[in-house]
Amino acid sequence: MLRSVAVRLLAGIIVVLMLAIGVWSVTYSGEDPRNIKYVLWKAGLYKMNIDSAAFTMVRDSGRDKLVVGKTKGELQSRFGNLLTLEQVSQYYRAGYNLGWKGKDVLFIRNSPWMIVFDHGRATELVLMKGY
Numbered sequence: 001m002l003r004s005v006a007v008r009l010l011a012g013i014i015v016v017l018m019l020a021i022g023v024w025s026v027t028y029s030g031e032d033p034r035n036i037k038y039v040l041w042k043a044g045l046y047k048m049n050i051d052s053a054a055f056t057m058v059r060d061s062g063r064d065k066l067v068v069g070k071t072k073g074e075l076q077s078r079f080g081n082l083l084t085l086e087q088v089s090q091y092y093r094a095g096y097n098l099g100w101k102g103k104d105v106l107f108i109r110n111s112p113w114m115i116v117f118d119h120g121r122a123t124e125l126v127l128m129k130g131y
Helices: 003-028 036-044 050-057 072-078 088-097
Strands: 104-108 113-118 121-127
Touching: 036 050, 050 072, 072 104, 088 113
Parallel strands: none
Antiparallel strands: 104 113, 113 121
């Protein structure tokens, strides 16, 4: 009898969690930083498309925590291919020359994010749009 009640309780909890996740997914979709996929990706629990994650970071107020303090290797593990200054567009190179010339930088794929490094660790995450 007690076992039957426990099983029903557990089943009820699972159903409520599934409904909550479903509502969450529908409510916060696309490039919203509250999107369940993005939240799980930030926690390291979901393999999200990196390009989508990088563009969602634009609206994420906690985005610096994903980058600042990390090594280049750690960032490559999270974001995949990081581009050098020579590999990005002239637009991004011009922005780099305005305020970060001479700094060690890498760019997150083909996104507008530039990461500034000092002694091998990220010190700044810069959105290179409308600089």
